[in-house]
Amino acid sequence: MSSPTSQITQTAEAGIEDRIELDPSWSATAMMRMDTAKTAFGIRIDALERGRAVLTMPVRDDMVNGFGITHGGMVFTLADTAFAYACNEGENAVVASGVDITFTRASRAGDVLTAVAERRWLSGRNGLYDITVTDQHDQVIAEFRGRSFATNRPLPVDA
Numbered sequence: 001m002s003s004p005t006s007q008i009t010q011t012a013e014a015g016i017e018d019r020i021e022l023d024p025s026w027s028a029t030a031m032m033r034m035d036t037a038k039t040a041f042g043i044r045i046d047a048l049e050r051g052r053a054v055l056t057m058p059v060r061d062d063m064v065n066g067f068g069i070t071h072g073g074m075v076f077t078l079a080d081t082a083f084a085y086a087c088n089e090g091e092n093a094v095v096a097s098g099v100d101i102t103f104t105r106a107s108r109a110g111d112v113l114t115a116v117a118e119r120r121w122l123s124g125r126n127g128l129y130d131i132t133v134t135d136q137h138d139q140v141i142a143e144f145r146g147r148s149f150a151t152n153r154p155l156p157v158d159a
Helices: 027-033 036-040 072-087
Strands: 007-009 044-049 052-058 094-103 112-123 126-134 140-150
Touching: 027 072, 036 072, 052 072, 072 094, 072 112, 072 126, 072 140, 112 140
Parallel strands: none
Antiparallel strands: 007 044, 044 052, 052 112, 094 140, 112 126, 126 140
16 A cells, blocks of 8 residues: 555645645655646646656646647656656656657637646666647647656755
């Protein structure tokens, strides 16, 4: 059975951030406290466990491009953020060493996108994670694959 901090799932509309305690052995819990980009984009953590994260983001009017569809950079940001939470499984900071994204369908303002990030492989300081971004109708918007690298950097002291 999982410990209370090894797997956390949303039970209320507000997300789970306020119920996750800082765990010095789990860098995602420290990252969450200082992630101003997540807040600026309206991204919410719906589920979090080591190696897996589910995040949602409502698409606002200021997130669409000149064609009226969600800017690819916004979709990438959501997927990359989910990747970051999934791969920061240990006590040191983990960063991306490379990513690929394939856009499969357009989304628009008013849509709610969900990114599900899951670990596929982890060995030593390297990992591989797949992230699927869907809309509120479960239509796949993008597929993202991230390669991670665990640094020797400890958690920030002011987390």
